[in-house]
Amino acid sequence: MDPLKALADAERKPYWLDSPAKPEPQPRLFGNTTADLVVVGGGFSGLWTALMAKERNPSLDVVLLEGRRIGWAASGRNGGFTMATLTHGLANGLERWPEEIATLERMGLANLDEIGETVARYDIDCGYERTGELNVATEPWQLEDMQESVQIAREMGLHFDILDQDQIRAEVNSPTYVGGFWERDGCAMIDPARLAWGLRQACLSLGVRIYERTPVRSIKDTQTSMELLTPNGTVKAGKVALGTGVFQPLLRRLKHFLVPVYDYALMTEPLSAEQMAAVGWHNRQGIGDSANQFHYYRLTADNRILWGGYDAVYYNGGKIKPEYEQRDETFVKLAEHFYTTFPQLSGLRFTHKWGGVIDTCSRFSAFYGQAHGGRLAYAVGYTGLGVGATRFGANVMLDMLSGERTERTELRMVKEKPLPFPPEPVRSVGIQMTRWSIAQADRHQGRRNLWLRTLDRMGLGFDS
Numbered sequence: 200m201d202p203l204k205a206l207a208d209a210e211r212k213p214y215w216l217d218s219p220a221k222p223e224p225q226p227r228l229f230g231n232t233t234a235d236l237v238v239v240g241g242g243f244s245g246l247w248t249a250l251m252a253k254e255r256n257p258s259l260d261v262v263l264l265e266g267r268r269i270g271w272a273a274s275g276r277n278g279g280f281t282m283a284t285l286t287h288g289l290a291n292g293l294e295r296w297p298e299e300i301a302t303l304e305r306m307g308l309a310n311l312d313e314i315g316e317t318v319a320r321y322d323i324d325c326g327y328e329r330t331g332e333l334n335v336a337t338e339p340w341q342l343e344d345m346q347e348s349v350q351i352a353r354e355m356g357l358h359f360d361i362l363d364q365d366q367i368r369a370e371v372n373s374p375t376y377v378g379g380f381w382e383r384d385g386c387a388m389i390d391p392a393r394l395a396w397g398l399r400q401a402c403l404s405l406g407v408r409i410y411e412r413t414p415v416r417s418i419k420d421t422q423t424s425m426e427l428l429t430p431n432g433t434v435k436a437g438k439v440a441l442g443t444g445v446f447q448p449l450l451r452r453l454k455h456f457l458v459p460v461y462d463y464a465l466m467t468e469p470l471s472a473e474q475m476a477a478v479g480w481h482n483r484q485g486i487g488d489s490a491n492q493f494h495y496y497r498l499t500a501d502n503r504i505l506w507g508g509y510d511a512v513y514y515n516g517g518k519i520k521p522e523y524e525q526r527d528e529t530f531v532k533l534a535e536h537f538y539t540t541f542p543q544l545s546g547l548r549f550t551h552k553w554g555g556v557i558d559t560c561s562r563f564s565a566f567y568g569q570a571h572g573g574r575l576a577y578a579v580g581y582t583g584l585g586v587g588a589t590r591f592g593a594n595v596m597l598d599m600l601s602g603e604r605t606e607r608t609e610l611r612m613v614k615e616k617p618l619p620f621p622p623e624p625v626r627s628v629g630i631q632m633t634r635w636s637i638a639q640a641d642r643h644q645g646r647r648n649l650w651l652r653t654l655d656r657m658g659l660g661f662d663s
């Protein structure tokens with residue numbers, strides 16, 4: 200179908216948030232209150248922190264402050280790939296923390312197991328399916344890169360199965376696939392908005408006080424307590440955890456390490472039984488292709504296909520604006536790529552198109568830290584893979600705030616910070632040059648130009 204026609208009736212909003220399951224908002228904060236712990240941000244990062252703080256110590260008085268609505272930002276509009284990796288993939292982790300990677304993989308798998316257990320314990324209806332991820336190669340050079348990763352993964356005892364062209368097409372039928380591998384344990388698929396709303400309900404059931412539409416304007420350290428100022432009230436607290444993602448950081452130093460990158464997705468109408476038969480996909484894995492500019496895609500509970508990725512857009516100047524959540528040029532490109540991958544679905548139309556902003560840092564995986572004499576902790580910089588990893592980051596923040604030294608807090612990955620991005624306008628020039636170079640590499644069998652090789656040597660990068 201002509202992509203423009205296929206997109207013509209698509210609603211300009213995130214599919215997951217456009218749901219009758221969306222709860223009524225919790226109240227705004229009016230007046231002054233106190234708490235033992237204040238969590239700022241009602242995405243996965245903040246929700247996991249508040250929930251696990253209560254699970255660790257039920258008598259702790261916990262307040263969560265969300266500037267808009269629970270789950271409205273990245274957490275409610277993502278692909279729903281809940282990955283075990285804490286390092287934005289094995290290759291990135293191996294490159295940066297080789298001596299820790301086995302520990303990080305073990306902790307990541309345990310974290311994913313515990314997400315599954317939490318979903319079951321609180322009976323969260325978020326379509327949790329631990330189907331694993333299919334990594335597909337669409338060009339022979341991608342297969343060569345894969346072989347090495349799979350071998351290392353297997354040596355570490357991870358369950359990765361190599362699939363040749365026939366085997367991978369037997370899983371999911373696309374004429375573009377030349378091979379790939381199935382990472383069996385490392386990924387669960389979820390409906391992200393329903394997970395966020397379910398975690399919200401779990402928090403409330405344990406006594407967390409949640410205030411929505413209550414942005415924190417500033418945090419004052421009065422020596423005796425931390426004071427969080429909001430438009431209509433104040434919270435005085437002993438400790439603060441920041442799960443504020445990419446938004447204007449309440450701790451100034453964070454702004455040097457984070458850039459907002461926009462990622463876009465489409466949702467199709469549900470596939471008929473015949474259309475499902477034409478693609479196969481009986482094992483319902485999440486799928487990612489393996490170029491530097493990659494697509495990610497998956498089935499929903501009612502057999503729609505979410506199709507996203509490819510363009511990762513940094514708007515010069517680094518602003519976050521509602522109008523950036525729509526980009527027709529990218530939607531058309533995504534639709535074209537969809538029909539190339541699945542020509543047998545050429546009659547299928549799209550019902551939703553949307554974008555969202557990602558907290559990218561130069562090492563691609565979250566970083567952690569403390570301020571105000573250990574009374575404030577933060578975890579940010581998930582770079583497009585935070586659905587699972589935010590729960591790990593929440594545990595790191597709680598460990599730090601308790602003053603405990605744990606296996607988590609002693610990790611080099613947790614102690615180190617990424618390299619900062621240069622200030623504007625150099626930042627914009629550097630990022631656009633990197634994006635251009637990445638696209639060139641995909642056109643030339645993955646070969647990286649001098650600019651990318653220099654960044655690689657410096658441990659600096661740009662990804663989504």
Ligand SMILES: Cc1cc2nc3c(=O)[nH]c(=O)nc-3n(C[C@H](O)[C@H](O)[C@H](O)COP(=O)(O)OP(=O)(O)OC[C@H]3O[C@@H](n4cnc5c(N)ncnc54)[C@H](O)[C@@H]3O)c2cc1C
Pocket residue numbers: 239240241242243244245264265266267268269270271272273274275276277278279280281282413414415416442443444445446447449462463464495507554555556557581582583584585586587588589
């Ligand atoms: C299109 C898209 C697809 C993605 N796909 C995947 C995927 O498949 N798998 C994956 O692992 N990751 C994916 N991601 C990334 C993932 O969604 C994020 O890493 C994760 O949701 C980050 O959670 P968070 O809580 O840190 O941030 P957010 O979800 O951004 O939440 C931060 C919250 O803090 C609030 N806040 C900020 N400042 C203040 C303040 N001063 N006062 C009060 N509240 C404040 C915001 O309003 C917001 O609600 C995707 C992201 C996008 C945009």
